[in-house]
Amino acid sequence: MLTIKSVTKRYGDLVALNDVSLEIAPGEFFGLLGPNGAGKSTLMSLVSGLRAADSGDIFVSGQNLRDASGPLRHELGLVPQSIALYTDLSAQQNLELFGQLYGLRGKELRRRVDEALDAAQLTERRRDAVKTFSGGMQRRLNISASLLHRPKLLLCDEPTVGVDPQSRNAIFDHLQRLNREGITIIYSTHYMEEAERLCSRIGIIDHGRILALGSLDTLLAQLPFEDEITFPAKTETEALAGELGALGEITTIDGTHRFRPPAGFPLSRFFALAEARSLSPRLFTSRRPTLEALFLHLTGRTLRD
Amino acid sequence: MHPIFVLYRKSCLLFLKNKVAVVITFLVPIILIYLFGHVFGLYRTESGPSGIRIAVVNQSSEPAATELIDALRKEKAFRLVTEAENADGTKRPLTEADARAAMHDNKYRYTILLPPDLVRENAIGVHLKFLSDPRNEIESQMVNGLLQKTIFTNVPQLLGKSLQLQAKRLIGQENLTAFNRTVADAVANHFGGDREKIYQSISGGDFGIGALTSHKKGQSTEGSAGLRRLDTTAGSNPGNAAPAAVPASPTEESTTEKKAGGFLSRIVSFETEQVSGKQVSNPMAARTVGGYAVMFLLFALSGSATSLFEEKRSGIFQRILSAPVRPSHILWGRFFFGMTLGIVQLSALFLAGKLFYHLDLWPHLLPLAVMTFAAAAACTAFGMFVAAVSTSPDAANGLSTLLVLTMSAIGGAWFPISMMPEAIQRFSKLTLVYWAVEGYTSIIWAGQSLLEVLPTVGILLGIAVIVMLVATWCFQRNKMFE
Ligand SMILES: Nc1ncnc2c1ncn2[C@@H]1O[C@H](COP(=O)(O)OP(=O)(O)OP(=O)(O)O)[C@@H](O)[C@H]1O
Ligand SMILES: [Mg+2]
Secondary structure (H helix, E strand, C coil): CCEEECCCCCCCCEEEEEEEEECCCCEEEEEECCCCCCCHHHHHHHHHCCCCCCCCEEECCCCCCCCCCHHHHHCCEEEHHHHCCCCCHHHHHHHHHHHHHCCCCHHHHHHHHHHHHHHHCCCCHHEHHHHHCCCHHHHHHHCCCCCCCCEEEEEEEECCCCCCCCHHHHHHHHHHHHHCCEEEEEEEECCCHHHHCCCCCCEEEECCCCEEEEEEHHHHHHCCCCCCEEECCHHHHHHHHHHHCCCCEEEEEEEEEEEECCCCCCHHHHHHHHHCCCCCCCEEEEEEHHHHHHHHHHHHHCCCC | CHHHHHHHHHHHHHHEEEEEEHHHHHHHHHHHHHHHHHCCCCCCCCCCCCCCEEEECCCCHHHHHHHHHHHHHCCCEEEEECCCEECCCCCEEEEHHHHHHHHHHHCEEEEEEEECCCEECCCCEECEEECCCCCCCHHHHHHHCCCCCCHHCCCCCHHHHHHHHHHHHHHHHHHHHHHHHHHHHHHHHHHHCCCCHHHHHHCCCCCCCCHHHHHHHHCCCCCHHHHHHHHHEEEEECCHHHHCCCCCHHHHHHHHHHHHHCCCCCCCCHHHHHHHHHHHHHHHHHHHHHHHHHHHHHHHHHHHCCCHHHHHHHHHHHHHHHHCCCCCHHHHHHHHHHHHHHHHHHHHHHHHHHHHHHCCHHHHCCCCCCCCHHHHHHHHHHHHHHHHHCCCHHHHHHHHHHHHHHHHHHCCCCCCHHHHHHHHHHHHHCHHHHHCCCCHHHHHHCCHHHHHHHHHHHHHHHHHHHHHHHHHHHHHCCCCCC
């Protein structure tokens, strides 16, 4: 569906994308996970033909974007990171306008606008100005407006920023339904939970480079540890934290120590150490590491800076 | 539907939803044009201001002074204040000190002093003192003009009196008496009437007009015919048209007086011409309407062009340009929208001008339409240019305010450029406002044909093309559509 070959994009001296290569198969729900400024939006804009790469090639359905951008645009749908709607116009007027830009008209346009309103659960507010909508409603419309022309490849650039959990779930359901219907989706986010929950394959991007690529399981398998033990950073746990540093990786973030023992490290040994310091077992949580841990492992930084 | 048309319709829709923009584009300029018309007295039917408070202090014992005050009272532009109030609420005639104090308190801005030497012995004319508040020079000029008109047209006796005094100074009282007697005798001999009465009025400065007209009452003599003859030299009825029986009606008397006033006012006609201002009304109206229309169109279009920043910021351009739409489509959509707005707005304002000032539009419809097209194109290009060279909407608003006001001022939208220093006039022709205003004035005022205004149209279209090219180049450079 989409092939990205050694794409580099610079803004002046800043290298926003550095030799990025990606292969996305039809029907995939691909997650692009990275912190602010990683280059996610830049990649989206290159794929949607808004900008040209400095070097490298992008193929959509086997066609090079450089050669045939016009007709390819009907296959692509971009959900911009911001609310790309005319907030003074009504929901329906927005949808009609963007549908018309894809050449839709008459009955067909009306039918698709109705569908889109329905999918965004905004049928009842169709005549209201978008500026009167809540953040979640605007986000839902922002997505629906990119689907009017039924693209084969949907590029969602952080489509849930500033959305309450309920609206977020509605958006997830909608996207998953679309994906089941056969639409290929590229979903960029800096929320690892979103990537973990939605995506069949994930690419971790930072400073314009793809650092890791694969399904959730294969990614997590790259970690040299299988568990992560977290406990609060307090005076009584300081000594333990110091001791653990010699046994595995330990980092402290937001008042929490995170200890990642090497593979095969017996947990009984850890609890023995804790017991020796009379620390209650309830202070400790052991869990499977997350993408967050992988990102931390790869970059030494957290996803949210 | 072509993307250009879709985007064009979107711009129209957004404009109509934006009440502020609609008001600024249509309502505000219409109101301003209306108000400025009043200020500059552009109305044909009734010119000038009304109800300006004027204090009158009468220090003269001359009976004509009272007549002058009555005449001023009839002038609808003025509201006279002749009395001051005592502490106990009773009224007393206004004194100069009262008037000065009241002017100081800004109760009124003008005072006319009729000094004891209202009619001087050593100068022709009427001696009045006019106190005005220099805060409003335009208004005081206007009041001054109106005063002169009132004096010249309504109180001719004062001038006659002045002439008599001059004669006395020059030829001496005895000679003057003799001269007046001779004239009175001659008049009585030729036209009939009471010798003594005629003499009295002539030496009173009346030239016999008032005496003759009153003398005429109840008598049908040749006197009235003679008087008419005198009057018709200034160009009205044929002299022999006076029938034997002239009805001695008040109507007749008043028309005669009016004619006499008209006769005298013709002596000083250059003065009255200025204040009545009929001949200057049209070019000024064409200039005012054209100038303000273009100025507000520039504001409207540069304001609407700054919405490009909003569309970029919100990511709408990303959405639009990821569809099968090219940046040039966006620009053309905007251009056609600007043209539509410009043509509609200019037409609306000129119709308003027709309503207010009776501008002659219909005979010049074709050149006006072509000129409007060219002016709208140039203004639209200007709006694009402002957005293209700015980095933010705030910068664009600041720049457009600065440029629009400067161009309007030096381009002659507010007043004729001939009123400005020559150094500045040299820059006038660099502004599109100048060419638009010139174009409109030469069509509506000078009645130029399409062919004659084609060069101006060409210049405006040339400005449009060049500015548009520069704007497009700037948009590309600053990556507006990325
Ligand atoms: N138009 C631009 N001009 C110059 N630099 C840019 C431009 N757009 C992005 N950048 C820079 O390129 C880098 C990548 O930006 P990009 O927007 O692609 O990141 P992102 O992953 O989408 O971040 P976010 O999560 O904050 O949206 C950043 O360092 C950013 O500052
Ligand atoms: Mg982004």
